[in-house]
Amino acid sequence: MKIQNFGKPLSRLIIMVAICMLSLHAMAYDFSYTYQGKTLYYNITSDNTVEVTFYSSDNFFHNNNYVSGDVVIPSSVTNNGTTYSVTSIGYYAFSGCSSLTSVTISNSVTSIGEWAFSGCSSLTSVTIPNSVTSIGDEAFRSCSSLTSVTIGNSVTSIGEGAFSGCSSLTSITIPNSVTSIDDEAFRSCSSLTSVTIGNSVTSIGYWAFYGCSSLTSVTIPNSVTAIGNGAFSWCSSLTSVTIPNSVTAIGNSVFYYCSGLTSVTIPNSVTSIGDYAFVWCSGLTSVTLPNSVTSIGNYAFDGCSGLTSVTIPNGVTSIGYEAFYNCSGLTSVTIPNSVTLIGEWAFAGCSSLTTLNFNAINCNDFASGNRYQFYSCPLTSINIGDSVQRIPAYFAQNQSGLISIAIPDNVTEIGSRAFQGCSGLIAVTIGNGVNNIYSSSFRGCTNLTYLTIGSSVENIGDSAFIDCNILTSITSKATTPPEIASSNVFPYPNECSVTVPCGSLGAYADQMNHWYLLFNPRIEEDMVFTFSVSANDDAFGIVSNEALSCSVRKITATPFDGYEFVSWNDGNTSNPRTINITNDTSFVAVFAASGSSTLQEVESTREFVVYPNPIRGFATVEFEALQEHSLLRIADLGGRVIKTFDLSAGTESVRLDLRDLPSGVYTLMIGNTTKKLIVE
DSSP states (O other): OOOOOOOHHHHHHHHHHHHHHHHGGGOOOSEEEEETTEEEEEEEOSSSEEEEEOOOSSOGGGOSOSOOEEEEEOSEEEETTEEEEEEEEOTTTTTTOTTEEEEEEOTTOOEEOTTTTTTOTTOOEEEOOTTOOEEOTTTTTTOTTOOEEEOOTTOOEEOTTTTTTOTTOOEEEEOTTOOEEOTTTTTTOTTOOEEEEOTTOOEEOTTTTTTOTTOOEEEOOTTOOEEOTTTTTTOTTOOEEEOOTTOOEEOTTTTTTOTTOOEEEOOTTOOEEOTTTTTTOTTOOEEEOOTTOOEEOTTTTTTOTTOOEEEOOTTOOEEOTTTTTTOTTOOEEEEOTTOOEEOTTTTTTOTTOOEEEEOOTTOOBOOTTSOOTTTTOOOOEEEEOTTOOEEOTTTTTTOTTOOEEEEOTTOOEEOTTTTTTOTTOOEEEEOTTOOEEOTTTTTTOTTOOEEEEOTTOOEEOTTTTTTOTTOOEEEEOOSSOOEESOTTSSOSSOOOEEEEOTTOHHHHTOTTSHHHHHHTTSEEEOOSSOEEEEESOTTTEEEEEEEEETTEEEEEEEEOTTEEEEEETTSOOOSSEEEEOOSSEEEEEEEEETTHHHHHHHTTTOOEEEESSSBSSEEEEEESOOSSOEEEEEEOTTSOEEEEEEEOTTOOEEEEEOTTSOSEEEEEEETTEEEEEEEO
């Protein structure tokens, strides 16, 4: 995957420092005032108010440790006989005072300016009184010894980077008065284990808790409507998050590399999952996206190796680039019918993904340059939904684990290279709704053996089935031969047979047709009805079946040495015989030992009786003494002779062992005389 650029905070810091170097070099103070042994510097802001300011002489960076130890900011100061109320702590007032250990802020102060205590690396605790309404940008940045902060109930905003880099801070309570937590407010507070966010906060800024690697849980109140990009990125100990119904979008990188995250609740209010939103959340095992979500951003769940199931709702229209890349635990995925775009490599590297349920009605964006969506996925089953209209180009390219694929009748197009290189594919059935099979769609399916082409196919693109070198059987249901782009569509030469609809043989075998060039004379018409022929005993002879047309068959009975053809099971003795097939039909050729058929004709009208009837196991047949050798035959209801008994001259009765016959109704025949036989 691509690594996202996290440069914004650093670049902003560089710009701010540059500005400071230019502007603060000339910073001056109006007067100094000593209180409880500490001298601080002040600028007059009105007739009766002042702010604590930075002490500056020649060089900004050489005067960053002018005060140390414990400092108390008084509520008022006096200069030249005028008493001023201290209402603010100005920009950079104590910035870089690395020996400052504690500060007490009086209730007269209403604001703490930007960078006011930044770099006070020995500062361990601070209490911000209720009088303060705003904490400026970077106000306590890099106060690396700060372990606790009490924020007064009047603070309405916490500025950008206000506590960024306070690596010893363990807990923070943001009061109900605060309405926004600005960008990077608690960035890299690596010891922070708990955060309480007040019920008035409406937005959590970009990277607000970035790198808070000890944070285990956070409750986001219902007042929050926006969570900025990267807000909880690299919070590697965070195990669960509940996102309130007030949030409409999960921004970019919000939970980036939260590797300990095992569960997340996404409410129905959320409409989009941003880029990188859950990248490398390797502990996440399942995600249910609500029906309100319409887009899943690039890399959204990239590297979520523990993810075993994901529910993508019907509202989603786009799945971004590498959205589920390397989700190695994912075993199946369902693409809903609303999806129109699946980004490149979207599910690539999902090394356990075996089942794809594809329901996207009209997903067009697997086109050239936007492929490999399922690269390195061991797909063995692809189920195409009954609403799908188009199989996208490059859809299942190189999926060698597929054995068969059935394109349903609702699909109208199979995109270019859709199944190219599916080397394990043996059987393909293309539904009756498909009009176009585009170029190279099944190219290189080297094990493809059986192909069924639907009745509506009009065009088969160039190289569509090239290199399918063991293709053995093609069944085309299209009465008009599909247009073949060139002789380079199917392998040539080949030994493949083609079965075409009844009445279409002439069209397919036209010498001006590529079908003729590629497959003649192995093109034959399909039968409308089922038809079969067999011998009464395979040891007596064989039967051949020649198709004269889709409804006419020529059948021939050929006896082996020592046997002769007697008749067909319907009594007809023509051999060979032409059959006009008008319904499902089967014929049995009756063979007998040589010389027995003449006597059978003599005995063809002989009467006989059979008992018991119905029978169980054995039956007795009685008749007048036979003058010569004859045959007794038993046939099933389809007319197939399944048993034959030789009857010697002089025989008056015979006991038949029928224990191997299944229960049912049979026909017992001597010559042309028949009786019904019931086996229980």
